[in-house]
Amino acid sequence: MSSLRIFGVVAVATVALSLSACAPAADDTEAAAGDGVFPVTIEHVYGTTTIESKPERVATVAWSNHEVPLALGIVPVGMSKVTWGDDDDNGVLPWVEDTLEELGAETPVLFDETDGIDFEAVADTEPDVILAAYSGLSQEEYDTLSKIAPVVAYPDVAWGASLSEMTLLNSKALGLEAEGEQLVADLESETDAALANHPELEGKKVLFSFIDPTDFSQIGFYTSHDTRPGFLADHGLPMPEIVTEESEGTDEFYVTVSSEEADRFSDVDVFVTYGDAGGTIVADLQADPLLSQIPAIAAGNIVVFENGTPLAASANPSPLSIGWGVDEYFGLLAAPFAG
Incomplete structure (x- = not known):
């Protein structure tokens, strides 16, 4: 997976309690997976995938697909290795570590996707299904994986599946469609409650960007097809006009425009980017003759996520x-407007 997808790509105990009605214990995994009616057919960008019987061995590729079975009490036999955001270099994000511990499970086989999907490693786990509803699988990758096991690809746009779409597609493939729907409802309720704790964000337009600190001639930002702005929009926050305009003309999750078009960012309330701890990105943005014309930058309404951190x-x-960490996340976005 490219560093841009990850880079410019939340307490688990609370989730476990909220999902107790639908998330079985590890000992009950096999029984839970059999609750669905098979065969099931999943529609996706490359056609349809039919899963004839309940999967006993679940593998996942790409970003976060493994979290759906884990949230429902199913431990994958293999999943993608995290190469960005990991706090202890073990290839697993902290919220996934917590869930594995809750389930009393060992870490699954980790697929290193730094140079693309490791098809041999995936095949070695002998999966019955491969979940990739949130991904950018090419036709060739999909075809190769399909020779190993039935594959759930993304619904329409590469890296464009929303959190709910990913959850519903992956859970349906496990025969747990109703449990997936409940999971989505619980996550939406938890997110709305956290957002309500930060009323400063109401009506604010947030721009997720990535600006190369060595080249301020371009402003890169994420379109509505990306989960970052899409997630906020799904919970009632409006999109900046430039994001709406640029999203209408592309299927890409990320675009760039010239910094000479800085006036197009005039309605942005919060300018979000990524940077190094102790870096000078805020001062550098405000010192740039073009970028400093953006009102949010001039006012210091800049939120910097520290590179490579779980948050x-x-x-x-x-x-x-x-x-x-959704409450901490919203708190960071609201920081420019807090007292």
């Missing part, structure tokens, strides 16, 4: 990251 990774919302 930065949680900006890509996922079933387990919500409970881990």
Whole structure:
């Protein structure tokens, strides 16, 4: 997975309590997985995938797909290794570590996707299904994975599946469609409650950007197809006009415009970017003759997620990251307007 997808790609105990009605204990995993009616057919960008019987061995590729079975009490036999956002270099994000511990499970096989999908490693786990509802699988990758096991690809736009879409597609493939719907409802309620704790954010337009600190000639930002702005929009926060305009003309999750078009960012209330701890990104943005014309930058309404931290990774919302830190996440976005 590219560093841009991850980079410019939430307390688990709370999630476990809120999902107790639908998340079985590890000992009950097999029985829970059999609750669905098979075969089930999943529609996605490359056609349809039919899963004939309940999966006993679940593998996942790409970002966060493994969190759906884990949230429902199913431990995958293999999942993607985290290379950005990990706090202890073990390839697993902290909210996933917490859930594995809750389930009394060992860490699954980790697929290193730094240079693309490791098809051999996936095949070695002998999966019955491969979940990739949130991904950017190419046709060739999908075809290769399909020779190993039935594959759930993304619904329409690469890296464009929302949190709810990913959850519903992946849970349906497990025969747990009703449990997936309840999981989505619980996550939405938890997110809305956390957002209500930060009334300063009401009506605020947030721009998620990535600006190369060595090249201020371009402003890169995420479109409505990306989960970061999409998640906020799903919970009632309006999008900046430039995000709406640029999203209408592309299927890409990330675009760039010239800094000479700085006036197009005039309605942005919060300018979010990524940077190094103790870095000078805020001062540098405010000192730039073009970028400083953006009102949010001039006013200092800049939120910097520290590179490579779990909180930065949680900006890509996922079933387990919500409970881990969504309140802290909203608090950071609201910081420019707090007392």
